[in-house]
Amino acid sequence: MPDWTVLDEVWQVIQDRAEHPSAESYVSSLLTHRKGVDKSLEKVGEEAVEFILAAKNQVPERTISEAADLLFHFLVALRASGTDVADVLDELAERRK
């Protein structure tokens, strides 16, 4: 069984960095970037492309690494855009057949 709690833990850290920005924090650097939400959205785009290339080229270790980058930056972008991940999960749950 996959351990989904790690996603929850990373989400909680992102909330904490948003509420208590720190100069050493990468998440804070994204959330307080001069480009605003655009910086996080750019990262999602970049990481999505890197994931696609790794998967298409069938490089398993790279695909896993890029997928982790994509998931992480996606969560940061959700926060940056003021979207609660709980609402996304609710939406998914409502689609169950």
Ligand SMILES: N=c1c2ncn([C@@H]3O[C@H](COP(=O)(O)OP(=O)(O)OP(=O)(O)O)[C@@H](O)[C@H]3O)c2ncn1[C@@H]1O[C@H](COP(=O)(O)O)[C@@H](O)[C@H]1O
């Ligand atoms: N999961 C991650 C994670 N994945 C990737 N990264 C960082 O994402 C950055 C960008 O990765 P790239 O591959 O795009 O590297 P790059 O092209 O040099 O980056 P840019 O110059 O484009 O920003 C790197 O510095 C990675 O270290 C992460 N940084 C943080 N986390 C999680 O977020 C938590 C909080 O981190 P801080 O906010 O830094 O304390 C950590 O404990 C982790 O759980």
